[in-house]
Amino acid sequence: MNTQKKRKSLRPWQGIVFFLVIMAAFFAVCVPMQMAWGIYGLALTELLILALALLFALIARRPPGEIFPVHRVHLLPVLGTVIIWVSALLATMVITLVQYRLFPAAMSQVSGSLESVIGSVPAALGVVIVCLMPAICEEAVHRGVILSCMRPLKKTWLIVLVMGILFGLFHTDPLRFLPTAILGAAMTYVVVKTGNM
Numbered sequence: 001m002n003t004q005k006k007r008k009s010l011r012p013w014q015g016i017v018f019f020l021v022i023m024a025a026f027f028a029v030c031v032p033m034q035m036a037w038g039i040y041g042l043a044l045t046e047l048l049i050l051a052l053a054l055l056f057a058l059i060a061r062r063p064p065g066e067i068f069p070v071h072r073v074h075l076l077p078v079l080g081t082v083i084i085w086v087s088a089l090l091a092t093m094v095i096t097l098v099q100y101r102l103f104p105a106a107m108s109q110v111s112g113s114l115e116s117v118i119g120s121v122p123a124a125l126g127v128v129i130v131c132l133m134p135a136i137c138e139e140a141v142h143r144g145v146i147l148s149c150m151r152p153l154k155k156t157w158l159i160v161l162v163m164g165i166l167f168g169l170f171h172t173d174p175l176r177f178l179p180t181a182i183l184g185a186a187m188t189y190v191v192v193k194t195g196n197m
Contacts, residue, residue, distance in 0.1 A: 015149025088186035092179035
């Protein structure tokens with residue numbers, strides 16, 4: 001019998017449990033690291049969640065390509081991805097502007113904190129830690145492990161909704177919830193439709 005057939009498929013509850021493990025690690029380990037070491041703590045946070053995603057794949061005995069589908073890109077899906085990404089980005093910008101209007105002090109504090117953390121290191125290192133590392137590590141968690149667990153839901157809209165909510169919650173800030181949820185939903189839609197992270 002084929003080992004692929006022998007293995008049980010991943011289930012949505014496993015994705016939720018994994019998400020809760022990530023959040024527990026975030027509050028118990030990562031927040032203290034970030035408070036103590038600033039942007040370097042953020043880098044360690046990203047590496048820790050990547051390690052947890054890889055550990056999940058090992059424990060679940062899944063080949064990396066199954067949980068982290070990365071394939072050669074083709075022109076048409078890239079074009080569609082760009083259109084979806086720009087649309088999601090515009091939506092998040094509108095929401096952020098509305099939030100600035102409604103909650104100016106809180107939004108200024110959020111953006112000021114982010115600027116001070118990024119500005120604490122040379123620009124190139126800041127880009128690597130704040131842009132590149134999350135693009136790899138957080139995507140391994142969300143569009144990798146958790147999405148792999150959500151696939152049995154079958155309905156694309158439901159998977160996109162659940163993944164958007166989880167991605168918004170992952171960022172732990174009520175003011176960032178809606179923008180990050182929209183981005184998470186858009187990225188999930190792209191991966192579901194293309195089969196490519």
